[in-house]
Amino acid sequence: MKKIYFDNAATTPVRKEVLKVIMPYFSKNFANASSFHSMGLEAKKAVTQSREKIAKILNCSPEEIIFTGSGTESINLAIKGIAFKKLLEGKKGTVITQKTEHHAVLETLEWLKKFGFNIIELNVNKEGIVSLKELENTIISEQNKRNEVILVSIMYANNEIGTIQPIKELAQLCHKYKTILHTDACQATEYLNLDTKELEIDLMTLNGSKVYAFKGSGLLYKKKGIGLEPLLHGGGHEFKLRAGTENVPSIVGLAKAIELAEKEKKSENKRLTQLRDYFIKKMQKEIPKSYLNGSKTKRLPNNINISFEGVEGESILLRLNEKGIEASTGSACTSQSLDPSHVLIAIGRDHGLAHSSMRFTLGKYSNKKEIDYTVKELKKTIKFLREISPIWRR
């Protein structure tokens, strides 16, 4: 059975252009980029050139890019890097974030609480967007209490519902109050503007595994002048901010992927927005009592997240899976906890609809035919599951 992969927000395949450029770095130009011989220098050059390529797209200087091993690592580096720096200066302070962040942000901050940091999670509206006013009030209130706001961390785009935050405005607000903004752009890389000057951003996390590059690749953009404690200590790699033998193929692949994404951004945005809206419209037309989660407009072009009243997400997921459709759910049943998605709860969904959500995330290889098939199968699936559901009353 041919598979339909609608889980591109979870991870993407390595695209063939990327695979092609990295293949020589596995077994041929494999040397350690810190070695001093020709092969080492060649590896170093590959890293340097990759850094320069990405710097161009991010409109920053190459020294502002720290290659890491994943989105999670970049996030941990950014947040703990700032926090430990303060701690070692004998200070603590407040970090402000918001409720729909990825676990990598929320769990990191949860851990920092144990060290005495004060963590504030802002609410979001029904669309999943933070309020600039609330952020401003929170900063002012903290500063009035003489709590230094050492960092604000707000994601660029949400991984579950695709909501896009007003990053530039948030950054400007942070700067007005002399604090800094980190943004988790793991889901944004492929589709949104990454110009750090235009965004006025201070710290930004990118991730290879969502942009047709490698799992195990990522980077942190760090504006010049911002001080971080490293997360991985050892050799002096990455401007002494991230030790460890440079993962040359990963880095080369990440640069290539970001470059391709940038080139195709405009056309892919257009194509996917059309497909997305077609998907949503068709689904809502065919299946009654299906509710879009998140914003209609301030939304990643590849994200469809819908709750189907009366049926539970995992059961939808697994029945679609039998039809060759691979997607995701915000239901608790696929996680380790009994609680459904914290994101759906944060945007005000009741537990019933939170347990009833499905996420379809399109990608580079998605097309209309796949959507038509999916909606057809989904319709049958929802109908059947509603038949056996005790909370569905026709």
Next chain:
Amino acid sequence: MKKIYFDNAATTPVRKEVLKVIMPYFSKNFANASSFHSMGLEAKKAVTQSREKIAKILNCSPEEIIFTGSGTESINLAIKGIAFKKLLEGKKGTVITQKTEHHAVLETLEWLKKFGFNIIELNVNKEGIVSLKELENTIISEQNKRNEVILVSIMYANNEIGTIQPIKELAQLCHKYKTILHTDACQATEYLNLDTKELEIDLMTLNGSKVYAFKGSGLLYKKKGIGLEPLLHGGGHEFKLRAGTENVPSIVGLAKAIELAEKEKKSENKRLTQLRDYFIKKMQKEIPKSYLNGSKTKRLPNNINISFEGVEGESILLRLNEKGIEASTGSACTSQSLDPSHVLIAIGRDHGLAHSSMRFTLGKYSNKKEIDYTVKELKKTIKFLREISPIWRR
């Protein structure tokens, strides 16, 4: 020009058997191992099976293996994991290590000093081996001062001079005094016994980039019952000890590489020991005043580290490089600092000989012909450089 690669301790190529098994995981079976659909479950299965394979070789249970992104990360996780756990319990304590450790250990510990931990670096003898007696005395002395020894970290085999430490005896000693031993086995994986039960080890770092697997792969063995704070917070991956999307190809490749290494360990040890001794003997016969650094017998089978009186390492390295021979030096000139290798200083080499060292590390694809050619070129190189050296008097 055909290259002769004698820098296998810096990193190894990905071997073709490894590349073959991982290729399908890039673009075909690429799903997120935490996804719940068939492709996700298949990815999860690949991770699970890899874990089981490695557990068999390490003679441990699969739950005792934490996949990470590198040797450096595993080391940071082990050491900071223990230290932060203590810190959050309101305690500090002493960590004991030794002078020839990799920077990943030494820099991590240096950083922990800032949090109030007490770090003790044991001396080594001329061969680079720690003294069990000195370790015992140090532990007793710390315990008498009521300083809890929270961890001992001593490498299995040294990356510069190949010296092998008596890990089992060290572990037994640690246990006698109710403390635990972490060992950095990055260089040992390919050649030494990895049976955790036999070694009685508590924590052990392995690294893919030195065993013909991927850069960006590594693992930490953690004996059941030992508590660690995670280094990367986020999703509940790796038994909640290492968050981030599983790097499936890296993990599969690491398992394959460790499996192959285990199978070939005996024969490769024999073959390389012969080549190594042939190399050393020939070099010392052809080139006067060349001194082996490290132990003659307690030495990795692939490591040759020699100091050539009167000439500086970088200049040897670069002239050999012109002849297609890629090796490494302990000279300061290839590092960021002006000090030569801390390892050579630790074994008592004066600065002159410390600046005059070359490291040749053999590998799976090394042969006698390469050695013959290298010694021939080395002889010419040393002769020439001694001619222009102010400290070489015939």
Next chain:
Amino acid sequence: MKLEGNDWIYSKKVKEHFIKPKNFLKNQKEIKDFNGHGSVGNIKCGDLMEMWIKVKNNKIINVKWKTFGCASAIASTSMLSEMLLEKGGMQLEKALKITGKDIMDRLGGLPAIKIHCSVLGDQALRAAIYDYAQKNKRTELSVEKPIEEEHH
């Protein structure tokens, strides 16, 4: 968790019952044919279950159910209904002894994080038997009042 068959997280038996569940209530009108009804679960945890039983001569001779929940919840209710109807129906006393573990065993096991789901089936059954006992003054049946939980 062990994987089996074509990469299903669940056993073959779970998959079978989940994909083609047995004895669920197809038509609301059928309800009148039953003399015991139970409803358990909690929408917060994402599992809700209703069960209808028809008791005759102290035997469960028919059973229908509805479930909102994950695959294992659906499969375990379906499995339970099959267990009850084997050999012409089960004695009430025996039915009261069915545990979550019994259902799970018949399903060929469940992943650890899923075990809570299978427990719902036997609870729904007990609630239905309690309802029957109440209505039919079968006070000798040692069955406790189920804990009421709110629905959606």
Next chain:
Amino acid sequence: MKLEGNDWIYSKKVKEHFIKPKNFLKNQKEIKDFNGHGSVGNIKCGDLMEMWIKVKNNKIINVKWKTFGCASAIASTSMLSEMLLEKGGMQLEKALKITGKDIMDRLGGLPAIKIHCSVLGDQALRAAIYDYAQKNKRTELSVEKPIEEEHH
């Protein structure tokens, strides 16, 4: 650091002088032909340099050197010796003005971490001129006594 040519960390010019150094002292017996000698450097840092100059009519008409050090140290001494001998030799006053930067410029630059090496060449030269000045009572030459450093 910029890479150039076939992936050398150093410039082409550095490579040229490093692989085929010019004017180094081939035979210890030649020393007697020179009337100024300097020796600088520190084995702890891994760089040592000796320089011999032959001064005639206030001009350096011959120069030889020996160097223990990395490629840039060797190349910069070689480069310096060539600079001194251009156009039939350099006036002492002019030679005293040569800086590390001058040598580096002629080499086409050096990586940042290597710059300390190139500075040695001019120091060795100054030490040699000082030696010549002392022996020949040329007190009008403004050259300071070099700092003595121990050898291996």
